[in-house]
Amino acid sequence: MPVAIYVLGFAIFAQGTSEFMLSGLLPEMAHDLNVSIPDAGLLISAYAIGMVIGAPLLAMATLRWPKRRALLSFLAVFIAAHMVGAVATGYPLLFTTRVIGAIACAGFFGVAAVTAVDLVGAHRAGRALSIVIGGITVSTVLGVPLGTVIGQQLGWRSAFWTVAALAAVAAAGVAVSVRTAPRRPGDETPRAVPRFTDELRSLADPGLWIVYGTSALIFSSMMASFSYLGAMLTTDTGLDASWVPVVLALFGVGSLIGIIVGGRVADAHPFPTLYLGASGVLLSCIGIAAFASHPIPVIVLVFLMGLFGLATNPAINVRVYAHLGQVRTLGGALVTSAFNVGNTLAPWLAGLAVAAGLGYRSTAWVGAGMCTLGLLTVAAGHLRNRRRTPVPPVSAEPVLVG
Structure with missing residues (x-):
C-alpha cells in the first residue's frame, strides 16, 4: 500500500479521536459547562450534524481542487x-x-476516501479503505x-489541545505524501475535469441509497450505547470511573480486530460480512441492556460490539463504490x-430515553432497534x-492523485 494511505489513516485517527472522545468526558464537561449530561451528549450529535452537512457540500465545493490542497485546507480548519473549542467558556461557542x-x-x-480508491484501484479498494477508515478504529483503541x-x-480542554496537535502532525504528513501524479511520456491527453452534473447522475441508482441506509443504521446503532457508555458503567454497572478508559479501550481493540478482518474479506464477500457483523451488533446491544448491572458480561459484550460493528465498515464502502463506477466524489462523500x-x-434518541427516566441501559435497546432496521436494509x-447489472469497475491501474 502507498505510504499516503497510512498517512490518511493517521489523519482520520486524529479526527476520529475528537468525534468519540467525549463519551468518556460527559460528566466532567456537563459540570464545567453547567448543563445536563444529555445536553453535553448533544455535543457528540453536533459533531455528527457537521459531518452530515460538510461531506457533500465540501466534496462538491472542492471538486476541481487538487486533492492535496483540499485535504490540507480541511485539516487547517479542523485544527x-x-x-x-479548547478555550471556549460557554456551551453555545463549544457547540459551534x-x-x-x-x-x-x-x-x-470524503476526499480521503476517493483519494485512497484512486491510489490503489477498485480491486484493492476494500483493503485501502479499511486502513483509512481504520484510523477511526485506532482512535477508539488509543485516542478515545x-x-x-x-x-x-x-481537564477536558486538554483533550481538545491534544487533538489539535495530532491533526497538525497529520497535516505535515499529508503535505509530504500526497502528490500530483506526473504525466507519462507521450501522454498529451488532457485530464478529465470533474463535472457537477456527472456527480449528481452518479446518485441515480436506488441500490446506492439502500447502502447509505445500511451505513446510517448499523454503525450508529453502536453509538446509541457508546455515547453514554461511560455514564452507564459508573451507574448501572457500578464500575469505578478509572475503569471507563479501560472498557473504552477494549471496545477499540475489538473494533481494530473487526476492521482488519472485515477489510480482508469485504472485497470478496461483502454481504456475508454485513449479515454477520450486523447480527453480532444486535445481539451485543441486547446483551448489554439485559446484563447492564453485571460488569464482566458488559465488558465482554462491549468488546464484541466493537468487533462485529467495525467489521461491517469496509463492506459498506465496497458496496458503495460498486454502485458508483468512475464518477465517485459526491457518492463517496455521502457515505460519511x-x-x-x-x-x-443515535445519541439524540438515546438521550431521550435517558431523559424519560428509563436509565442508561435503555440506550442499548435504542441501539438494538436501529441495528434491526440496518439488517433489513442489508437484506x-x-x-x-x-437482479442488477454490475457497474463497470474503476480501472485497476493504480494512479496518484493531485
Missing part, C-alpha cells in the same frame, strides 16, 4: 476549530466549534481512552453523511444486487 470542526472533518473524509485519561487528569445521520440520531440491498 483552528479545536483550538477555539464542534459543528465547524466536524464540517472540515467531513470534507477530509487517552483523551479520556488526559481529560480526567488535566449517511454514517453521521445515524450518529446524529433489501442483497435482493436488489441479485
